[in-house]
Amino acid sequence: MKKFDAVIGVSVNPEMELVIENTPGPKKVLKCMTCCLSGSSGNTATAIKCLGGCPHLLGLVSAYEKEDVADVLLRSAVLKGKVPFTAIPILSETNHAIIPVIGESNDEVWGKKGDIVHSELPQALRILAGPEIGIGPQTFVVITGLRAVEILFAKALLSQAKVKKGFRVLNAKDTLCANKEFKKILPLVDLLVLNKREFEETGMGFSQIHKCGPKIVVVTHDKEGGIFSFSNYRISFKPVSFSGGRFETGAGDWFLGAMISELVRLRESVLTIQLKQFMGVINFAARVAGKKITMAGGGNGPSRHQLR
DSSP states (O other), rough: OOOSSSEEOOOOEEEEEEEOOOOSSSOOOOEEEEEEHHHHHOOOOOOHHHHTEEEEEEEEEESSSOOOHHHHHHHHHHHHHTTEEEEEESSSSOEEEEEEETTBOOOOEEEEOBBBBBGHHHHHHHHHHSGGGGTTTTTTEEEEEGGGGGGGHHHHHHTTTTSTTTOOEEEEEHHHHSSSSHHGGGOSEEEEEEEEEHHHTTOHHHHHHHHHOOOEEEEEGGGGEEEETTTTEEEOOOOOOSOOOOOOOTHHHHHHHHHHHHHHHHTTTTOOOOOOHHHHHHHHHHHHHHHHTSOOOOOOOTTGGGGG
């Protein structure tokens, strides 16, 4: 059974990008329409692949056998993205999103998420526990965009990496950060990556989070860069800017994917990496995120060659 550099889940959706001509008046001209693999996990897995890694993407999809537009688009996006993908059929409908791009920026994402179909939980958990998921001794388990209702899936995956401390990564949505379940999952986490709003919703400081489990906590803050706490030693980092448009959707996912890609390249885990090395990981991730902002679409970002 193939082992992967990283197993990433569980937030996946097809993303329709509508490029609209910025003309006056209520009627707009649709210049082009594309579809790509997205969702925070989809973006992160795509980033790892583009940066030279070998990811396995896990995604929650519709539990029902039907040919809804979202399901058809997701299959097409997975084929186009060429990222190994395992579907977890557990939702009332497959998540989907639309991004309107007007001029050189996008300000909105229109999306819809399916509800958990609880009768399908046993089967979904069996899939996540199966050997085909491909979690090896050096595989990072990366959970992104995690909602409180999805915490069972995160625990199932992170528990598989429990004996391999140093390879467990979590990015939680603000709704989970504000939930009492957030603190309970931290003992299964080595690297926690949040944006400023998510961090504030935890109601915890860096020291409190470290005591619960994570060795490294990274908090991003858009144009201001961010801060990371390495075993409670804190360092600020600056953003990296490139000329071009301002397409911020997905930049945080590409930042996370770049971090994992660089840890894989260095053959270091969260527990073995040294502070100076991790500063290099953060600087690389900031370059990737800065370049990604010039590229429209959450699932669209740079390769290592494009960063030179």
